[in-house]
Amino acid sequence: MNILLKSAKIVCPGNKELHLKKRDILIKKGIIEKIGASVEAPANIKVVEKENLHVSLGWFDSSVSFGEPGFEERETIANGLFTAGKSGFTDIVLNPNTHPVPDTSSDVVFLKERGQGKATKVHPIGTLTTNSDGEALAELFDMKNAGAVAFYDFKKQVSNPNLLKIALLYAQNFDGLVYSFPQDGDIKGKGVAHEGEISTKLGLKGIPALAEELQIARDLFVLEYTGGKLHIPTISSAGSVKLIAEAKKKGLDVTCSVAVHNLFFSDENLIGFDTHFKVSPPLRTNTDCKALIKGVKNGTIDFVTSDHIPMDIEHKRVEFDNAKSGSLGLESTFGSLNTIFELDETIDILTKGRERYQIEIPKLAEGSKACLTLFNPDGEYTFDRKDILSTSKNSMFLGATLKGKVYGIINNDQSTL
Structure with missing residues (x-):
């Protein structure tokens, strides 16, 4: 070329x-x-x-989901990587959000082979536990050798703290990165939106910030005991920013990310019951948005991710309580970040993070x-359906000015x- x-x-x-x-x-x-x-x-x-x-140097996204294998109607790897490339991303970390989940080395090899020869490089995450069921550790060492860059039961809490302890201790033998999703399922219960004034007015079951912050506090205590490398994906509350800042001051090897939609939107966007705005973790208050943006600027939050999750229409065109969580994000990430931050900040956000996953850092x-x-x-525009390249069309950014x-x-x- x-x-x-x-x-x-x-x-x-x-x-x-x-x-x-x-x-x-x-x-x-x-x-x-x-x-x-x-x-x-x-x-x-x-x-x-x-x-x-x-x-600029090629952009990096630490949290992307497609559908293949198992949910090809949502997104194939081929079209997903095409979408990522047209959206500016040269490297994406692929979540284990498939059926079956990638919990063996052969699964990781399959994902890498499906992405070969594309402009955007795919870096798969393997599951933390077998079948992502939270019971027994998956083949972490073998998956690392096959090319897995981290281990994560996608959007599922690690309920057993002893399992997290063992994972962090074991992964140190091969410099593995362990994920823990920040949400206590028992406190979340059947919640579907941030617990606050908006959810009360709308009659939606709430998810308090406590569900996130309690899980993070526990995980950080475990990390302090074990050592190792921990990543906390897609935090959403001001309290979480504070907890992680304190942990970093202690010298703990912890990183975290935030989904771009948790910077751009708040729970006020739920008025109207549009299921495009149903995500996990939920959109929280404007106060949380400001704290998250500040956390990105001062380095407490390490990465901003698209948290791109294609979802077919059958799972979105239903009542808010019954809709599945997730929104597209690749196509709108640059336009939304560039609206919130100065250009230099935006490019810095989009180009950093590879070192955490031991991915080659490019040079210009x-x-x-x-x-x-x-x-x-430059130039503002209204994000429209024609701007969506994904097979699924579930974007909360539709109608937003980017x-x-x-x-x-x-x-x-x-x-x-």
Whole structure:
């Protein structure tokens, strides 16, 4: 793949020589051959010139679900990776949200093979326990050797604290990353929305922030006892930010993420009972949103994720209580982050995180593999159904005003331009 990018403004806060400079970038056979103020186009090369073209290192998403195997009607791996690439992501961490779940090394190999040869690289997570049933640890070591980047029973609490203790101790033998979903199922009960004024007015069963914070407090105590590497995915409350900040001050090896929709929306969006806004953890208050945004800015929250979960219409076009949780996020992540944060902050958020998963960190330099995202950061637009590339259409961002458009990616000697 040979491409010449013309007059691209480089957004790379960590590279003072190139940051915010307009440059031509020549790419041959997937390698950045030349970066210069003016590069002449060689014969038989694709020249890319776009309105207000900006380029950064390729973007990374730490929480993406598709459907294959088992739920291909929601999303296949092939179309999911195409969607990720058109949305600007060169690397995605794939959740074990399938049927059957990936709890063996052969399952991980299958997922990696299905993603081969695509512009966006897939990095699977294996389950923490066999069948994600919370009873016995899965084949963690074998899955790590097969390419699993972490271990997680998707959106399920680790009910047994001794199981979490054993997992954290065992995973230290091979530098494994253990996930624990922050929600106490007993306190959550049959709740479907944040417990507060809005849920009371709407007559919806509430999920108090206590359900999240109590689980996090327990997990952090276990981590302090065992050591090891713990990741807490998709936190949603101000109290959770405080707990994790305190744990980091103690020196515990803990990271956490937040779903972009928990920064952009609040429980006020539930008025109208639109099931697109039913997610887990739930949308919480504006106060929580502000605390989460502050946590992202000061580094307490390590990653912002799309938490992309395709869901077929049969599970969304039902009563709010009966609808399944989940929203699309890949296509709207850049536009929503770019609305909340300054451009430098947005790109920093989108490009960091690979080191936690031991994924190769790209470089924007001559001689390096081209791992680039192309975009226009300016211009507001209303997110519409036509902007959805996923097979499923369950996006809570429909009708939202977002800022900036993604052109595509160049990665893995492929392009989605």
